[in-house]
Amino acid sequence: MGRARWTIEVDRRRCIGNQMCVNVAGDHFVLDQGKSRPVANPVAPSDDVLEAVELCPHSAITVRDESGGLVEPS
Amino acid sequence: MTVAKPEYPFGPVPPAEALEIMRALRNDRPMTKVSFPFGGECWLIHRHDACRAMLEDRRFVRQPFTAGRPVPYDVEFPEFLTKTLQFMDPPDHTRFRRLVAKAFTMRRVETLRGKTQAIADELIDAMVAAGSPGNLVDAYALQLPIRVIGDMLGVPEEGRANFVQWSHALLATSGMTPEEIGESMTSLYVYLNGLMADKRADPQDDLLSALAAARDADDRLTDAEITEIAMLLVVGGFDNTANFIELGVLALLSSPEQRAALMADIDGVIPTAVEEILRHVRFAIGGGISGSAGLVPFVATEDVEISGVLIRAGEAVAVDPTTANHDDNVFADADVFDVTRSRNPHLTLSHGLHHCLGAPLARMELQVAIGTLFRRLPGLKLASEPVYQQGVLTGGMIDLPVSW
Numbered sequence: 052m053g054r055a056r057w058t059i060e061v062d063r064r065r066c067i068g069n070q071m072c073v074n075v076a077g078d079h080f081v082l083d084q085g086k087s088r089p090v091a092n093p094v095a096p097s098d099d100v101l102e103a104v105e106l107c108p109h110s111a112i113t114v115r116d117e118s119g120g121l122v123e124p125s
Numbered sequence: 126m127t128v129a130k131p132e133y134p135f136g137p138v139p140p141a142e143a144l145e146i147m148r149a150l151r152n153d154r155p156m157t158k159v160s161f162p163f164g165g166e167c168w169l170i171h172r173h174d175a176c177r178a179m180l181e182d183r184r185f186v187r188q189p190f191t192a193g194r195p196v197p198y199d200v201e202f203p204e205f206l207t208k209t210l211q212f213m214d215p216p217d218h219t220r221f222r223r224l225v226a227k228a229f230t231m232r233r234v235e236t237l238r239g240k241t242q243a244i245a246d247e248l249i250d251a252m253v254a255a256g257s258p259g260n261l262v263d264a265y266a267l268q269l270p271i272r273v274i275g276d277m278l279g280v281p282e283e284g285r286a287n288f289v290q291w292s293h294a295l296l297a298t299s300g301m302t303p304e305e306i307g308e309s310m311t312s313l314y315v316y317l318n319g320l321m322a323d324k325r326a327d328p329q330d331d332l333l334s335a336l337a338a339a340r341d342a343d344d345r346l347t348d349a350e351i352t353e354i355a356m357l358l359v360v361g362g363f364d365n366t367a368n369f370i371e372l373g374v375l376a377l378l379s380s381p382e383q384r385a386a387l388m389a390d391i392d393g394v395i396p397t398a399v400e401e402i403l404r405h406v407r408f409a410i411g412g413g414i415s416g417s418a419g420l421v422p423f424v425a426t427e428d429v430e431i432s433g434v435l436i437r438a439g440e441a442v443a444v445d446p447t448t449a450n451h452d453d454n455v456f457a458d459a460d461v462f463d464v465t466r467s468r469n470p471h472l473t474l475s476h477g478l479h480h481c482l483g484a485p486l487a488r489m490e491l492q493v494a495i496g497t498l499f500r501r502l503p504g505l506k507l508a509s510e511p512v513y514q515q516g517v518l519t520g521g522m523i524d525l526p527v528s529w
Contacts, residue, residue, distance in 0.1 A: 067477075070477065108482075
């Protein structure tokens with residue numbers, strides 16, 4: 052997946068501002084008015100992003116590949 | 126009724142009076158500086174927007190309490206808790222929370238719903254077999270979350286028998302000597318430590334095995350730290366959930382219209398009913414309401430202004446969720462118990478960094494426990510007055526006598 056690009060989505064209706072994503076993947080998530088949003092899109096594949104998806108208490112984060120297919124949650 | 130100069134702390138007073146005092150408080154000022162019998166002064170924030178602003182602001186930390194500063198509170202705060210996740214700040218908080226957070230996400234918790242349903246049905250079968258009336262606390266409210274968290278952690282049946290005694294000792298605020306508390310803490314520590322050694326040798330698909338493996342993969346973690354996390358999961362893993370099952374059932378038994386609204390469509394209404402129970406349950410039950418200590422306090426690392434009030438560096442500050450949960454700017458008809466309430470961003474489980482780790486699990490358990498009870502026993506009623514637990518931080522009941 053060398054040149055693959057991911058798109059990060061945060062469902063702000065589900066986000067509770069818990070900041071796990073900001074704390075484990077600070078390059079990719081930022082708190083904005085109490086809720087998380089991606090810093091930039093698309094991004095290079097990243098283990099930190101995958102951990103953020105896995106740790107989000109309200110399962111509010113999804114990651115898609117270029118074709119729109121789901122990378123996580125798989 | 127109008128309250129000329131609302132004072133805080135207040136009560137206990139009847140719910141209607143408490144609601145008027147809280148409304149006057151929010152109108153008068155965003156927060157009150159309270160002097161507590163333990164730990165001294167602390168700002169208590171009454172307005173919902175100001176609570177959220179504080180909880181989202183990383184300049185408020187908890188480290189001073191871990192380092193030994195007494196927690197401002199109206200009871201002596203159990204020392205055990207001040208050494209746990211709840212009192213850590215990033216980056217330590219992140220390092221520890223990530224060890225267990227995966228197990229408690231909404232997505233993971235949903236996979237446990239079917240099993241939780243089976244537990245609820247099994248417990249009700251046993252209640253029915255034993256005959257009416259019964260004590261809902263022992264027969265149901267404690268058993269359901271203990272079995273769920275016991276399964277998640279991988280604690281065998283015989284180990285769960287002591288959960289209530291251990292937890293109540295660790296959460297004790299009065300009525301126990303330091304020696305008695307120490308004894309229970311040591312027993313729980315030794316028990317979990319032994320169990321994790323077994324799981325390290327023979328890993329299972331459970332949380333204690335995962336923690337043991339995490340210890341092996343990360344040299345910075347000590348055995349003691351891992352065991353303390355397991356202790357927190359035991360102590361935090363069932364007690365509050367049981368309390369809200371008890372309080373929620375009692376509130377519905379006391380509110381015929383809301384009970385009818387639930388019964389009309391249990392599966393459809395139970396998610397909002399559980400949120401409303403978390404927001405408002407003590408008001409729906411009646412009895413005395415007090416305004417005093419709130420959620421666990423923070424300490425300001427620098428001067429911070431919140432809603433026009435200057436909180437100075439070193440001052441303690443906490444959320445008063447009871448008042449904030451009735452803020453008219455956020456909740457429509459805030460004084461009313463409404464199990465179908467659609468917008469309900471209550472702060473009972475906190476918000477932000479320290480939002481309750483077990484929130485998705487607790488919500489699922491409350492939905493299954495309360496929904497199933499009213500579905501299976503539609504004639505449920507209170508058989509006599511409930512008996513409340515004294516001297517334990519989380520409160521709860523000893524006896525909730527019900528018949529059906």
